[in-house]
Amino acid sequence: MPRPRVGKTKSSPVVNLKVLADYLNLTPGTVSVVLNGVPRASEIPQETQDRIFAAAQKLNYRPNHIARSLKNKRSFTIGILAPEVSEGYGALLLNAIGEYLIQQRYFYFVATHRRRPDLLEEYPKILMERSVEGFIIIDTALEKPLPLPAVAISGHRKLPDLTNVVLDHDRAATLALQHLVQFGHKRIVFMKGQPFSADSEERWRAIQQAAIRLGIRILPELTLQLTMDTFSPLVAYPVMQEFLKKKQEFTAVFAYNDFSAIGAIRSLLEAGFKVPEDVSVVGFDDVNSAAFQNPSLTTIRQPLQKMAEIAAQTLLDRLNGREVPREILVEPELIIRESTGLASRKRLNTFRETVRQG
Amino acid sequence: MPRPRVGKTKSSPVVNLKVLADYLNLTPGTVSVVLNGVPRASEIPQETQDRIFAAAQKLNYRPNHIARSLKNKRSFTIGILAPEVSEGYGALLLNAIGEYLIQQRYFYFVATHRRRPDLLEEYPKILMERSVEGFIIIDTALEKPLPLPAVAISGHRKLPDLTNVVLDHDRAATLALQHLVQFGHKRIVFMKGQPFSADSEERWRAIQQAAIRLGIRILPELTLQLTMDTFSPLVAYPVMQEFLKKKQEFTAVFAYNDFSAIGAIRSLLEAGFKVPEDVSVVGFDDVNSAAFQNPSLTTIRQPLQKMAEIAAQTLLDRLNGREVPREILVEPELIIRESTGLASRKRLNTFRETVRQG
DNA sequence: GGTCTTTACCAAAACGTTTTGGTAAAAGAG
DNA sequence: CTCTTTTACCAAAACGTTTTGGTAAAGACC
Numbered sequence: 001m002p003r004p005r006v007g008k009t010k011s012s013p014v015v016n017l018k019v020l021a022d023y024l025n026l027t028p029g030t031v032s033v034v035l036n037g038v039p040r041a042s043e044i045p046q047e048t049q050d051r052i053f054a055a056a057q058k059l060n061y062r063p064n065h066i067a068r069s070l071k072n073k074r075s076f077t078i079g080i081l082a083p084e085v086s087e088g089y090g091a092l093l094l095n096a097i098g099e100y101l102i103q104q105r106y107f108y109f110v111a112t113h114r115r116r117p118d119l120l121e122e123y124p125k126i127l128m129e130r131s132v133e134g135f136i137i138i139d140t141a142l143e144k145p146l147p148l149p150a151v152a153i154s155g156h157r158k159l160p161d162l163t164n165v166v167l168d169h170d171r172a173a174t175l176a177l178q179h180l181v182q183f184g185h186k187r188i189v190f191m192k193g194q195p196f197s198a199d200s201e202e203r204w205r206a207i208q209q210a211a212i213r214l215g216i217r218i219l220p221e222l223t224l225q226l227t228m229d230t231f232s233p234l235v236a237y238p239v240m241q242e243f244l245k246k247k248q249e250f251t252a253v254f255a256y257n258d259f260s261a262i263g264a265i266r267s268l269l270e271a272g273f274k275v276p277e278d279v280s281v282v283g284f285d286d287v288n289s290a291a292f293q294n295p296s297l298t299t300i301r302q303p304l305q306k307m308a309e310i311a312a313q314t315l316l317d318r319l320n321g322r323e324v325p326r327e328i329l330v331e332p333e334l335i336i337r338e339s340t341g342l343a344s345r346k347r348l349n350t351f352r353e354t355v356r357q358g
Numbered sequence: 359m360p361r362p363r364v365g366k367t368k369s370s371p372v373v374n375l376k377v378l379a380d381y382l383n384l385t386p387g388t389v390s391v392v393l394n395g396v397p398r399a400s401e402i403p404q405e406t407q408d409r410i411f412a413a414a415q416k417l418n419y420r421p422n423h424i425a426r427s428l429k430n431k432r433s434f435t436i437g438i439l440a441p442e443v444s445e446g447y448g449a450l451l452l453n454a455i456g457e458y459l460i461q462q463r464y465f466y467f468v469a470t471h472r473r474r475p476d477l478l479e480e481y482p483k484i485l486m487e488r489s490v491e492g493f494i495i496i497d498t499a500l501e502k503p504l505p506l507p508a509v510a511i512s513g514h515r516k517l518p519d520l521t522n523v524v525l526d527h528d529r530a531a532t533l534a535l536q537h538l539v540q541f542g543h544k545r546i547v548f549m550k551g552q553p554f555s556a557d558s559e560e561r562w563r564a565i566q567q568a569a570i571r572l573g574i575r576i577l578p579e580l581t582l583q584l585t586m587d588t589f590s591p592l593v594a595y596p597v598m599q600e601f602l603k604k605k606q607e608f609t610a611v612f613a614y615n616d617f618s619a620i621g622a623i624r625s626l627l628e629a630g631f632k633v634p635e636d637v638s639v640v641g642f643d644d645v646n647s648a649a650f651q652n653p654s655l656t657t658i659r660q661p662l663q664k665m666a667e668i669a670a671q672t673l674l675d676r677l678n679g680r681e682v683p684r685e686i687l688v689e690p691e692l693i694i695r696e697s698t699g700l701a702s703r704k705r706l707n708t709f710r711e712t713v714r715q716g
Numbered sequence: 717g718g719t720c721t722t723t724a725c726c727a728a729a730a731c732g733t734t735t736t737g738g739t740a741a742a743a744g745a746g
Numbered sequence: 747c748t749c750t751t752t753t754a755c756c757a758a759a760a761c762g763t764t765t766t767g768g769t770a771a772a773g774a775c776c
Contacts, residue, residue: 384755384756385755385756385757387755387756387757387758388754388755388756401752401753401754401755402753402754402755403753403754406754406755425761427761428760428761428762428763429760429761430761431761
């Protein structure tokens with residue numbers, strides 16, 4: 001370990017309880033009691049209390065959070081585990097989590113494991129060395145339970161002392177498919193999320209179920225599997241390109257998320273399809289930029305900031321000894337924009353032509 | 359302060375130096391010396407050292423980082439100040455900073471001040487209570503110097519003990535304008551960044567200078583001022599709408615960043631303009647989704663991950679006692695995609711028609 | 717004026733480390 | 747066999763808090 005050569009640039013004599021107490025001709029213990037307003041502070045006369053507060057203000061005393069944590073065994077810090085701080089999903093969540101936490105005087109450490117199993121094993125431990133009090137897990141499929149209270153956003157494993165904040169995927173699938181059905185779509189391309197993505201399985205289950213209910217057939221030849229580990233539109237772009245080579249008939253795409261929708265649209269446009277005239281596309285998430293795509297994205301909105309807030313609040317509740325539910329369901333919303341439209345017979349035909357001419 | 363009711367779910371007896379030492383029939387001091395491999399460890403015979411390491415492994419001893427920080431006065435934690443964790447810019451930076459830091463066994467706290475002066479005043483102090491060793495400042499115009507070493511990304515104020523990591527804005531402006539000039543653009547709409555955005559001033563200065571060099575006139579009636587405090591495309595959408603009502607002649611837009619470019623394009627398309635046939639648009643930043651816009655964005659790429667890494671590395675160097683420069687310049691790159699094209703006379707005329715017919 | 721309460725504090729231990737000054741015991745020197 | 751050196755540790759203090767058991771001094775009471 002390197003020598004501690006770090007420090008204050010200005011060597012202003014750091015004022016701790018000791019120097020504050022000396023200044024007041026009191027002991028640190030007394031000052032601490034008053035400053036923290038614990039019950040026993042009532043033993044101290046008002047006059048002295050005023051003196052203490054005044055001096056603390058004057059000397060600009062700031063308690064050392066580290067010393068305090070050591071003594072109290074509370075760090076007011078939580079750990080966040082995520083595959084990465086991604087542009088849409090991750091940033092939105094992190095921002096909302098951070099806002100809530102800082103209001104409650106908590107902070108967070110984030111460890112991005114890039115889905116590497118060794119890091120997924122290691123990082124929780126490092127975070128615990130740092131005395132985090134609990135975890136928020138984002139888009140991460142845990143193998144083992146964590147030894148501290150945790151809340152998962154888009155996790156689905158039932159694990160001890162873990163609360164899952166999950167979207168109502170059944171409702172989400174129904175909203176999306178209903179919308180497409182109403183526009184007359186029958187041959188719909190579905191994208192299955194990457195196997196490592198926490199939502200993939202559950203969402204796919206929900207889609208299959210909704211499809212049955214709505215009388216839509218999910219055709220293997222129209223089912224695409226995402227594999228690339230990225231949040232960029234690249235996740236779907238080549239997959240869609242490959243698919244188009246097979247010249248299948250279809251009039252709509254239900255993407256795994258907004259970024260895959262964006263990548264797919266890009267690929268469709270390059271191949272000469274028009275969106276939504278030839279092909280309708282539905283996204284998922286409603287990231288900030290979805291509304292500003294061209295065409296703007298019809299999508300299933302996940303209330304991400306709300307989910308983030310719920311997650312943070314639930315964890316803090318749990319940390320402060322309250323009972324919390326094992327699962328919290330949040331409702332999606334269908335946001336209709338420009339990327340979906342009628343699948344008329346005529347359009348289907350033009351579309352066929354397009355395809356045949358390649 | 360609430361009673362510390364928090365804790366391990368499983369009450370596995372937490373193993374600290376004391377219990378490890380007891381287990382070994384040694385004292386904590388001895389064990390510490392060996393485990394840390396400090397020079398004096400050579401006094402301890404190899405056999406004992408092996409015993410210690412074996413026991414540490416067996417009991418799964420993890421040093422308490424808080425206690426260690428208290429003693430060593432090193433927290434291996436830095437503070438990040440940013441207006442928010444935004445979707446493009448912020449997320450990209452945070453991700454890269456985090457990757458670098460965690461490799462060096464550092465972590466960060468982020469405080470998002472939403473440009474509120476009171477929070478900008480308060481948060482650095484809270485972060486310092488938490489014993490951060492230094493700061494990374496993102497897109498934040500500091501009023502006063504911070505009392506700890508700091509590195510600013512896109513900051514321009516010269517302050518003591520602060521290193522600025524800045525883009526070469528002169529080069530950036532030249533690249534963009536040259537590109538437009540080569541395509542024959544003369545009447546170019548410029549966007550000035552929000553006054554509170556750290557890059558606004560410097561970038562505008564660079565643009566003005568480059569314009570003179572390249573013989574382009576910056577016309578007041580073609581100069582747009584952004585004001586909205588958001589990283590979403592909404593930042594430019596209404597501004598462009600307003601501008602279009604004035605029916606000015608122009609063939610290109612140099613946006614303040616990618617999101618404002620996206621918002622502007624949206625607005626142009628809605629008004630019936632074609633991009634790039636009628637109007638060319640140049641963005642700035644090259645966020646992940648820029649390549650997947652439709653049309654894909656021609657833009658000035660800021661090497662954000664590189665800047666983030668430089669910032670993190672520089673701060674750590676400084677913290678470990680090395681000399682660091684006051685300013686580090688990074689080079690932009692022109693990424694030519696679909697949103698720019700020729701401004702031919704003919705096109706200008708068609709464009710005029712379009713405008714006249716409103 | 718002695719005893720009992722109350723008031724207004726203090727002293728010391730503890731949290732889990734690291735660091736430094738010692739020191740018994742063993743080994744080596746003569 | 748004594749004296750010195752080396753070996754292999756230990757003991758205690760310190761980091762900045764919080765908490766708890768005390769305790770002098772002042773006041774109340776008879």
